[in-house]
Amino acid sequence: MKQLYLEADDEITAIISKIESISSETIALIPPKRSTTLHSVVNLKLLKKAADSVGSKLVVITRDPSILNVASQLKLLTAPNLETDPSVPEPATTAKEMPSATIDGSQPTDADFKSAETATKGVGEGDKKKEIKKKRVPDFDRFKKRILIGLGILLLIGILIWAFFNLMP
Numbered sequence: 792m793k794q795l796y797l798e799a800d801d802e803i804t805a806i807i808s809k810i811e812s813i814s815s816e817t818i819a820l821i822p823p824k825r826s827t828t829l830h831s832v833v834n835l836k837l838l839k840k841a842a843d844s845v846g847s848k849l850v851v852i853t854r855d856p857s858i859l860n861v862a863s864q865l866k867l868l869t870a871p872n873l874e875t876d877p878s879v880p881e882p883a884t885t886a887k888e889m890p891s892a893t894i895d896g897s898q899p900t901d902a903d904f905k906s907a908e909t910a911t912k913g914v915g916e917g918d919k920k921k922e923i924k925k926k927r928v929p930d931f932d933r934f935k936k937r938i939l940i941g942l943g944i945l946l947l948i949g950i951l952i953w954a955f956f957n958l959m960p
Contacts, residue, residue, distance in 0.1 A: 792817040792850070794873070799826045803834045807841045810849075818842055819873065821852045829858045835865055850877040 793815035797806060806828065810818055820838070822829050829835060829851065835858075842849035850868045851858060859880040862869045868877035 792819050792873075794819045794821060797822045797826060797828065799823045801826070801828060803828055803837060807837060810838060810841045810847070811845055813847065814845065815847055817848045817850060819850045819852050819870075821873075822855075822858070824855075829853070829855075830861065832861050832864065835861055835867060839865065839867060 793813050795806075795809055795813065795818055797820060806820075820829070829838075835851075839849050848868065850870055851862055852870050852873060853859065854871050859869055860882060861867075863880040863882040866879050869880050870877040
């Protein structure tokens with residue numbers, strides 16, 4: 792088993808190049824803790840395809856639940872360390888273990904929206920208004936109008952002061 796230690800700032804293309812240059816039956820990818828490269832479904836698919844193209848099996852050595860969940864969806868082998876046998880991880884079942892993005896690319900169904908509505912029924916109207924106010928996106932056009940009005944008032948005051956001192960005898 793050939794081990795490939797990844798850096799936190801490694802690009803996916805650099806990792807693919809490294810995989811394609813290795814001639815081994817099994818390649819063990821070992822990402823650092825703060826690396827986010829392997830959190831992407833697309834990136835893991837590209838890495839798996841690169842390993843398949845050179846005839847190698849890809850094993851991701853990690854305990855990161857986000858990477859493990861994505862790997863389970865792709866049926867990719869993982870292991871918590873180099874000494875244990877690699878296996879396909881179980882898919883995450885709780886909401887905390889699930890990543891925020893959809894993995895299969897499917898659209899949400901009506902049932903998803905209904906379950907979200909029933910989950911928020913216990914929230915009072917005042918709480919909903921507070922939540923909406925917190926998430927409000929600033930209106931740039933309104934801001935721009937206020938700036939233009941302020942500049943217009945300053946210009947008018949400037950003209951009046953100039954007229955007072957220059958046009959009065």
